[in-house]
Amino acid sequence: MLGLNLPVVIVLAAVGGVLAWRRANTLTWLLYTWVALWAFFKYGFAVPIPQSVATIYLGITGLALVCFASSSRERLSETAQPIVRLILEPRYRLALAGLLVALPALAAYNVYADLNVPLEAPGFGREVHPPPPTEMTVHDETVDMATAENPYLHYNHDDPELYGEHLENGRRIYYENCFWCHGDGMGGDGMFAHGLNPVPSNFNDVGTLPILQSSFVHWRIAKGAPGLPGAGTPWDSMMPAWEKFLTTEEMWDVNLFIYDFNGYEPRALGQH
Amino acid sequence: MATLAAAVLLVALPAGGQVDLGTEEQRAAGKIVYDKYCGQCHGDTGDGNGYATPRVKPKPRDFTTGTYKFRTTPNGMLPTDDDLRRVIEIGAPYTSMPGWPNLTSAEIQNVIYYIKSFSPDFENPDRYGEPIEIPRPLESTEESIARGRVVYEEQGCAACHGEVGRGDGPSAPTLVNDKGDPIKVADLTQRWTYRGGATKEDIYRTFSTGLNGTPMPSYADSLEIEDRQHLVNYVYSLGDGDDPNYGTLITAVYSEEPIDLQDGETLDALFETAPMTRFPLVGQISEPGRNFFPSVTSIEAQAVYNRDEIAFRVRWHDLRADTSGRNNPSLEVPMWDEDNGIGDDGGDSDDFFGEFGGEEAPAEDDFFGDSGGDDFFGDGGDDFFGAADAGPPGAEFSDAVALQFPASLAPEGTPELKPYFLYGDSQNPVDLWFVNLTYGVADTFRGRGSESIEPTEADIVEAVTSYDQGQWTVTYKRRRSSRAGVSFAEQQYTPVAFSVWDGFNRERGNKRALSSWFYVYTEPSVQPATTFPIVRAAVIVLVLELLVVFLVRRRARRQAAGEEAAGGTLAATEAPAV
Ligand code: HEC
Ligand code: HEC
Ligand code: HEC
Numbered sequence: 001m002l003g004l005n006l007p008v009v010i011v012l013a014a015v016g017g018v019l020a021w022r023r024a025n026t027l028t029w030l031l032y033t034w035v036a037l038w039a040f041f042k043y044g045f046a047v048p049i050p051q052s053v054a055t056i057y058l059g060i061t062g063l064a065l066v067c068f069a070s071s072s073r074e075r076l077s078e079t080a081q082p083i084v085r086l087i088l089e090p091r092y093r094l095a096l097a098g099l100l101v102a103l104p105a106l107a108a109y110n111v112y113a114d115l116n117v118p119l120e121a122p123g124f125g126r127e128v129h130p131p132p133p134t135e136m137t138v139h140d141e142t143v144d145m146a147t148a149e150n151p152y153l154h155y156n157h158d159d160p161e162l163y164g165e166h167l168e169n170g171r172r173i174y175y176e177n178c179f180w181c182h183g184d185g186m187g188g189d190g191m192f193a194h195g196l197n198p199v200p201s202n203f204n205d206v207g208t209l210p211i212l213q214s215s216f217v218h219w220r221i222a223k224g225a226p227g228l229p230g231a232g233t234p235w236d237s238m239m240p241a242w243e244k245f246l247t248t249e250e251m252w253d254v255n256l257f258i259y260d261f262n263g264y265e266p267r268a269l270g271q272h
Numbered sequence: 273m274a275t276l277a278a279a280v281l282l283v284a285l286p287a288g289g290q291v292d293l294g295t296e297e298q299r300a301a302g303k304i305v306y307d308k309y310c311g312q313c314h315g316d317t318g319d320g321n322g323y324a325t326p327r328v329k330p331k332p333r334d335f336t337t338g339t340y341k342f343r344t345t346p347n348g349m350l351p352t353d354d355d356l357r358r359v360i361e362i363g364a365p366y367t368s369m370p371g372w373p374n375l376t377s378a379e380i381q382n383v384i385y386y387i388k389s390f391s392p393d394f395e396n397p398d399r400y401g402e403p404i405e406i407p408r409p410l411e412s413t414e415e416s417i418a419r420g421r422v423v424y425e426e427q428g429c430a431a432c433h434g435e436v437g438r439g440d441g442p443s444a445p446t447l448v449n450d451k452g453d454p455i456k457v458a459d460l461t462q463r464w465t466y467r468g469g470a471t472k473e474d475i476y477r478t479f480s481t482g483l484n485g486t487p488m489p490s491y492a493d494s495l496e497i498e499d500r501q502h503l504v505n506y507v508y509s510l511g512d513g514d515d516p517n518y519g520t521l522i523t524a525v526y527s528e529e530p531i532d533l534q535d536g537e538t539l540d541a542l543f544e545t546a547p548m549t550r551f552p553l554v555g556q557i558s559e560p561g562r563n564f565f566p567s568v569t570s571i572e573a574q575a576v577y578n579r580d581e582i583a584f585r586v587r588w589h590d591l592r593a594d595t596s597g598r599n600n601p602s603l604e605v606p607m608w609d610e611d612n613g614i615g616d617d618g619g620d621s622d623d624f625f626g627e628f629g630g631e632e633a634p635a636e637d638d639f640f641g642d643s644g645g646d647d648f649f650g651d652g653g654d655d656f657f658g659a660a661d662a663g664p665p666g667a668e669f670s671d672a673v674a675l676q677f678p679a680s681l682a683p684e685g686t687p688e689l690k691p692y693f694l695y696g697d698s699q700n701p702v703d704l705w706f707v708n709l710t711y712g713v714a715d716t717f718r719g720r721g722s723e724s725i726e727p728t729e730a731d732i733v734e735a736v737t738s739y740d741q742g743q744w745t746v747t748y749k750r751r752r753s754s755r756a757g758v759s760f761a762e763q764q765y766t767p768v769a770f771s772v773w774d775g776f777n778r779e780r781g782n783k784r785a786l787s788s789w790f791y792v793y794t795e796p797s798v799q800p801a802t803t804f805p806i807v808r809a810a811v812i813v814l815v816l817e818l819l820v821v822f823l824v825r826r827r828a829r830r831q832a833a834g835e836e837a838a839g840g841t842l843a844a845t846e847a848p849a850v
Pocket of ligand 1: 174198209217225255
């Protein structure tokens with residue numbers, strides 16, 4: 001859900017709850033806020049957010065916390081009190097010594113870990129749904145992207161039998177051509193998917209087919225990766241240009257089939 | 273009909289028998305699941321003839337025969353429902369049979385009932401066997417593994433699976449399944465590709481019950497339980513981990529040493545220091561020459577460089593060295609080889625690239641080339657299903673490999689820009705370092721798309737090759753700076769992609785296994801010191817800490833002094849107000 005790592009979020013919230021219940025002092029709260037945020041950034045997301053972004057947020061939060069603590073004399077003294085006592089009272093001497101050793105060790109480890117992050121291949125963002133051209137030519141026919149629609153979609157209501165035939169043909173096309181990448185169940189997880197970057201689109205996903213017009217999908221099927229603008233990193237994607245292999249009718253049929261299989265309808269024309 | 277008969281039988285059977293064909297409703301519900309998710313491969317009538325069938329290998333199971341591979345039941349018997357459930361839930365890795373985690377338990381049970389209705393065998397109580405017992409694995413001690421190795425040799429596993437398990441045994445090229453289709457022997461070193469599962473229990477089950485319909489026999493009768501457990505430990509020890517750990521980056525390490533391709537030992541020692549990355553390969557299916565079932569599914573790569581030169585080493589497993597045929601990146605291929613019939617020319621006659629026929633192999637490209645022709649009829653190979661009738665597969669095409677680099681690095685400002693991964697494009701060409709393993713030398717090509725691949729001679733790339741126990745190793749070397757192509761500067765990320773051709777699988781030209789773009793990174797020749805920054809961080813923090821302690825104490829002391837002077841009685845240890 002929301003790409004969050006729920007167990008981590010729950011644990012962090014629980015710790016906060018315990019602190020509230022034990023009426024923790026201001027210093028503890030400030031520390032908790034910062035550490036919890038750090039942990040949230042590091043472990044709270046299913047797909048971790050970039051280190052640099054996290055560092056900026058943590059820096060800003062740290063500043064905000066300092067401002068908060070020093071916003072009034074009372075608050076400052078309230079915050080500093082536990083620290084001062086730790087430093088001055090003899091019964092905390094051991095704890096103080098421990099802290100004096102632990103913090104530099106932590107800092108050293110942090111630097112060490114930073115120096116030893118495994119190298120990674122550079123990654124680049126790509127636009128998943130870049131704007132299509134206004135028109136395109138498929139098999140010598142010009143297709144106006146603003147008005148084109150799947151010509152067989154209306155059979156769904158007008159002629160279910162004919163609709164069924166087009167669907168069945170689309171099914172054939174799909175399982176002769178597409179499932180290696182897009183998967184047998186269209187989850188984007190076909191037997192070749194692990195070797196592809198970008199990964200094949202997941203047609204089960206509500207964020208894919210339902211938000212696209214059938215003409216957009218037709219463009220992607222006909223022109224494949226080579227037809228993408230630069231923002232879509234056409235050089236990386238293995239999506240073939242199907243006009244090389246399929247007739248126009250076959251491309252509309254498979255278009256029909258991938259919508260129908262997932263129980264979706266294309267976004268209507270003129271709807272943004 | 274079958275369902276009707278089944279329904280009648282159900283009534284007639286004694287209660288408690290293993291025959292359980294479900295109710296009419298369950299089978300009807302199973303049919304709905306099957307028609308949506310399974311029929312396109314297994315055929316709407318269960319005969320294994322779906323839309324995808326001509327283009328996948330292994331073929332989808334023909335459910336009318338009652339022959340199943342992955343079973344806990346003895347050789348030749350029907351699988352249990354749990355066996356079928358296992359396959360349906362997790363699939364058969366590296367085949368087109370996917371797992372179906374989205375189906376509910378009830379849906380799976382229903383589809384199992386429906387699948388069983390395709391074959392009358394499931395109505396026959398004699399075809400059911402007790403599942404075998406799978407003992408807990410023995411501890412994997414050195415003795416156990418050594419004993420397992422002896423069993424492996426004695427039982428002749430190596431005839432098919434090869435001496436070290438890479439699927440390159442002498443019989444491997446001749447094997448077919450009971451439908452006469454060529455079948456690939458499992459590569460025991462790549463456990464993640466085991467179709468029936470990769471745990472020790474799975475391995476024990478596989479060779480105890482055999483895989484029905486394939487040459488993989490059952491050893492239930494010939495092996496004591498304990499020996500089987502040792503064998504499991506040995507087979508397991510051959511594996512290169514549970515996970516392929518596919519990477520995205522080759523790190524080229526710096527060396528002061530000269531790189532001499534002719535001095536094998538020093539070269540090996542040099543590469544010992546370089547990390548190895550494994551990359552996934554898939555079939556080229558985006559353009560004509562579509563390779564729906566590539567033989568090779570991964571390649572390992574490493575790199576070293578010195579002041580002037582850079583060397584790459586790649587390795588992959590191949591069941592046989594095909595070193596007598598032709599191959600080059602632009603050899604013409606049909607749209608796709610219709611049935612990939614080994615030794616037949618393949619290709620629809622009406623395909624786009626039909627001219628293939630005019631390019632027949634010259635007669636010298638004989639089938640029994642020196643590439644190990646004498647192995648074909650090695651021990652046992654022809655015992656199984658008379659594979660020899662089909663004739664030994666030809667070595668018309670040789671094995672080959674290529675590294676692909678962009679001809680130039682991405683321009684400033686668009687670091688993501690690369691040439692099209694399929695042999696480049698007209699604006700952004702690629703360079704191919706191609707090695708036809710018949711000759712074992714590197715040829716360089718410049719690609720501007722699949723239709724435009726020309727030999728170039730701008731740079732000299734050297735290569736040495738070797739084939740050992742089912743593994744090809746190819747080592748390349750080139751000067752780091754190039755006149756026409758990409759130069760390898762220090763600390764530079766350079767895109768790289770791979771292609772592998774298996775001549776045995778008739779891979780040639782654009783019919784190949786290939787990878788997406790990955791990167792090679794030339795590590796700095798002088799590694800930055802690490803101790804200093806670590807110590808510095810610790811010292812800075814310590815100094816800050818001591819400063820705070822000092823300031824707080826001084827202040828407290830002063831305060832105490834001030835208060836004493838003022839006649840106060842506060843003890844110094846009590847917290848002063850800040
Ligand atoms: C070789 C692998 C491969 C095959 C085969 C393949 N695709 Fe794709 N496809 C991809 C990849 C990778 C993407 C995502 C990257 C991109 O957008 O180009 C994609 C994207 C798409 C998209 C765009 C979806 C979106 O959200 O914009 C459509 C539509 C599509 N594929 C349809 C098909 C159809 C229909 C077939 C069969 C006729 C097919 N694909 C076969 C790899 C493949
Ligand atoms: C894209 C093609 C494809 C689809 C879709 C597919 N299968 Fe398979 N199936 C295969 C292939 C290929 C094999 C053979 C694997 C092998 O021989 O290693 C297979 C094998 C099997 C087996 C036999 C395993 C054995 O022990 O021999 C069962 C059972 C099975 N499939 C059930 C299903 C069910 C149920 C579905 C639908 C939910 C399904 N399959 C969908 C391709 C497919
Ligand atoms: C006659 C040739 C032959 C012999 C002998 C043979 N195998 Fe196999 N084995 C095969 C074939 C072919 C396969 C692949 C079957 C498939 O994928 O359908 C296989 C597959 C396997 C697998 C992997 C199964 C899976 O889940 O993918 C294991 C493990 C295995 N064999 C172990 C052994 C052991 C151990 C021995 C000796 C005791 C042995 N084999 C002897 C031909 C043979």
